[in-house]
Amino acid sequence: xxxxxxxxxxxxxxxxxxxxxxxxxxxxxxxxxxxxxxxxxxxxxxxxxxxxxxxxxxxxxxxxxxxxxxxxxxxxxxxxxxxxxxxxxxxxxxxxxxxxxxxxxxxxxxxxxxxxxxxxxxxxxx
Amino acid sequence: xxxxxxxxxxxxxxxxxxxxxxxxxxxxxxxxxxxxxxxxxxxxxxxxxxxxxxxxxxxxxxxxxxxxxxxxxxxxxxxxxxxxxxxxxxxxxxxxxxxxxxxxxxxxxxxxxxxxxxxxxxxxxxxxxxxxxxxxxxxxxxxxxxxxxxxxxxxxxxxxxxxxxxxxxxxxxxxxxxxxxxxxxxxxxxxxxxxxxxxxxxxxxxxxxxx
Numbered sequence: 001x002x003x004x005x006x007x008x009x010x011x012x013x014x015x016x017x018x019x020x021x022x023x024x025x026x027x028x029x030x031x032x033x034x035x036x037x038x039x040x041x042x043x044x045x046x047x048x049x050x051x052x053x054x055x056x057x058x059x060x061x062x063x064x065x066x067x068x069x070x071x072x073x074x075x076x077x078x079x080x081x082x083x084x085x086x087x088x089x090x091x092x093x094x095x096x097x098x099x100x101x102x103x104x105x106x107x108x109x110x111x112x113x114x115x116x117x118x119x120x121x122x123x124x125x126x
Numbered sequence: 127x128x129x130x131x132x133x134x135x136x137x138x139x140x141x142x143x144x145x146x147x148x149x150x151x152x153x154x155x156x157x158x159x160x161x162x163x164x165x166x167x168x169x170x171x172x173x174x175x176x177x178x179x180x181x182x183x184x185x186x187x188x189x190x191x192x193x194x195x196x197x198x199x200x201x202x203x204x205x206x207x208x209x210x211x212x213x214x215x216x217x218x219x220x221x222x223x224x225x226x227x228x229x230x231x232x233x234x235x236x237x238x239x240x241x242x243x244x245x246x247x248x249x250x251x252x253x254x255x256x257x258x259x260x261x262x263x264x265x266x267x268x269x270x271x272x273x274x275x276x277x278x279x280x281x282x283x284x285x286x287x288x289x290x291x292x293x294x295x296x297x298x299x300x301x302x303x304x305x306x307x308x309x310x311x312x313x314x315x316x317x318x319x320x321x322x323x324x325x326x327x328x329x330x331x332x333x334x335x336x337x
Contacts, residue, residue, distance in 0.1 A: 066188035097263030
């Protein structure tokens with residue numbers, strides 16, 4: 001029996017619970033997709049993911065930072081500290097050119113898998 | 127949860143991540159402090175933020191894996207593997223391009239331009255590996271997906287070849303230069319594909335699975 005509540009994402013009673021297998025690898029795609037639009041700091045990435053998924057996608061927040069550090073080390077992201085209007089320092093992550101290429105490749109893979117799954121599930125349900 | 131408990135929580139993550147660089151440890155601490163500052167300052171807000179954060183052990187374990195010194199060697203190995211594979215592919219393509227078959231004499235040999243072509247192809251590989259690592263986007267696009275860039279590079283390489291031969295008083299016909307350059311563009315395309323695939327393969331092996 002697969003684990004229903006994953007470590008990456010937790011769920012509240014009103015939210016869908018996702019199997020671990022579904023979510024493995026999604027954090028990277030999510031980060032790259034959001035950073036395609038603009039530079040963001042960690043907390044902002046989490047809030048944006050939650051807002052866009054209508055709170056269906058709630059990450060265990062701590063696991064975001066290892067993912068960000070890993071992508072920074074791989075050369076997909078670069079980081080810089082900036083001060084916000086309220087004087088608070090925030091570490092902003094943005095995509096490098098290599099990261100943009102990687103994001104595009106991930107997006108294509110994701111769309112292809114998603115389309116194939118929709119076709120299979122659609123066919124299965126007549 | 128009060129600020130002191132939060133500070134202990136952050137310290138535990140930073141300590142157990144076993145990051146060797148003092149600067150990187152300070153940076154991580156600052157980033158985590160910044161994260162919790164966004165969540166709020168009341169004890170209730172901090173408790174909720176820590177609950178949402180995941181366990182200190184899990185986060186420090188993932189950070190430890192990422193910041194391990196062996197990452198440098200993995201990176202170096204990736205560059206060497208990608209460079210070697212691309213060079214082998216480039217030389218193989220040049221062997222095919224320069225193969226001369228004498229049907230009557232039943233002889234197979236390499237054309238006189240092989241060594242120069244192979245050296246030039248190796249130069250292209252070295253340049254592209256460097257461009258890939260330095261993240262020079264203009265040189266690292268997948269040419270098969272950008273026909274205009276493909277044509278531009280073909281014309282640039284052909285022109286370079288004609289000018290090079292003119293400089294050493296050895297004229298080359300434009301058609302021949304175009305054909306020879308087409309092989310170089312194929313090498314270019316293969317090299318970028320190999321670099322991208324090597325990146326992905328190493329990422330699969332060395333990136334910790336998000337748990």
